[in-house]
Amino acid sequence: MKSIIVATKNKGKAKEFEQLFFRYGIEVKTLLDFPDVPDVEETGETFAENAILKAETIAKLSGQYVVADDSGLMVDALDGRPGVYSARYAGPGKDDNANIDKVLQELDGVKEKDRTSRFYCALALAGPELKTITVNGTCEGIILQERRGTGGFGYDPIFYVPSEDCSMAELTPETKNNISHRAQAMKKLERYIKKLAEAR
Ligand SMILES: O=c1[nH]c(=O)c2ncn([C@@H]3O[C@H](COP(=O)(O)OP(=O)(O)OP(=O)(O)O)[C@@H](O)[C@H]3O)c2[nH]1
């Protein structure tokens, strides 16, 4: 296998997956390369359900091996929100900035020790003659009072990573791809990816 489809229309994720799969010599195509493919509705109640939904739908359509990512931010003081609704937290049509504003507003007055949170990533691998595989990864952090850094995407500017002493948006792409929830999940998928890479 020289290439794989990652069933995402998120440019930030697409970039990260290009780098993550490059390590295995695999080229990534995303749904940004196939603009006519309709959105897969994320009707699941969990990250894993949504990742399976996206991977299996696109695998069926394409007949190829597909990885899908469903991920999000879970804030303890908000009972785990934004959670599976992370991409659309501030409402339909709103962007990353509006989502960040909503989280900061909801945490207004909450002390640092109570601003604990984590990013969660579920990955599903689906394809011909393959029982769909799901894995997950997490990354622990603290929600900052204000934005820091310009890298990454989504909630990265307000997500402080204690082990690196900076926000996720201040990390180099290489470091984010070594420590992130997505990187942790990819490590668990590694042996399956390697097998597929060798098989074709
Ligand atoms: O700061 C962040 N750093 C990350 O590393 C990260 N990973 C996920 N997220 C947030 O969670 C949503 C996923 O929702 P999601 O899995 O449905 O993806 P999406 O709708 O953006 O694209 P698609 O893959 O479904 O096409 C995203 O939009 C982001 O708001 C992140 N935020």
Ligand SMILES: [Mg+2]
């Ligand atoms: Mg989505």
